Amino acid sequence: MSKYEKKIQEIVEASRSHMTAEQVFDALRQVYPKVVRATVYNNLNRLWETGRIRKLSMEGSPDRYDRIARHDHLVCKGCGKLLDLDLTDLTAQLQGQIEVPLLAYDLKLIYLCEECQKKQNKKEGE
């Protein structure tokens, strides 16, 4: 079994901050100072492929990793800020509308945070 896998999964699950590979790398180095970046990528990919962590692809920022437990996300269109949401589970409702078996779903609600609203107002006022 991989030397780092367990620890990396723990890091991802313990954090509620949707860490990037780089942030996971930094956290892992606190414990294993010699580990290299590629190892972190290898492990994150393996954990993702085998369904033990989630990967979030976002516009304008590197991929982020998240615990698997079902929950949704609120994303600011302006700055990309990402918050957790716990909306009602749609699995049954969605599965009822497609033929193939649903493995999971990924739901992002898009809004504009206050700061980004202000920025946009400024721009429009010009």
Next chain:
Amino acid sequence: MSKYEKKIQEIVEASRSHMTAEQVFDALRQVYPKVVRATVYNNLNRLWETGRIRKLSMEGSPDRYDRIARHDHLVCKGCGKLLDLDLTDLTAQLQGQIEVPLLAYDLKLIYLCEECQKKQNKKEGE
């Protein structure tokens, strides 16, 4: 007004294939052979920021651009293949569960296509 904006929006909207910036670039070059890549990126970003096209961030492939009309996506976890779905509109249901005004939502249903299922069976059989 931008020289290329209108044409680029047309290309994105006409295609039902979720084009990458590179593919848009190739299509645009058919008409304007001298245009450069950065122009395509500039225009796609502007169209996206002003809400005239959608951007889809995907694991393992470059960003893709899509018409704005509300619809959802079915994504194969194995190969990333992307299909359109027309599921019931969840806007009201979702807006009812959050405080901030919802601009839009992005819903991906994850499954494994047949080919990828076969591949996975093989692997597991080893």
Next chain:
DNA sequence: ACTAAATTTAGAATTATTCTAAAAAAGGAG
């Protein structure tokens, strides 16, 4: 302890995208 398979390492390579500064094009105002 021996062998085969999986993982890690170091660093190069690749890919997608953004940045920079100068040139060209577009949009007024008179």
Next chain:
DNA sequence: CTCCTTTTTTAGAATAATTCTAAATTTAGT
């Protein structure tokens, strides 16, 4: 139309994230 300002385009360099490669190390099984 002409002058001036703003926006867009160009060319190419630069950056950022991620993957690849081949050798070394670790792990697991017999």
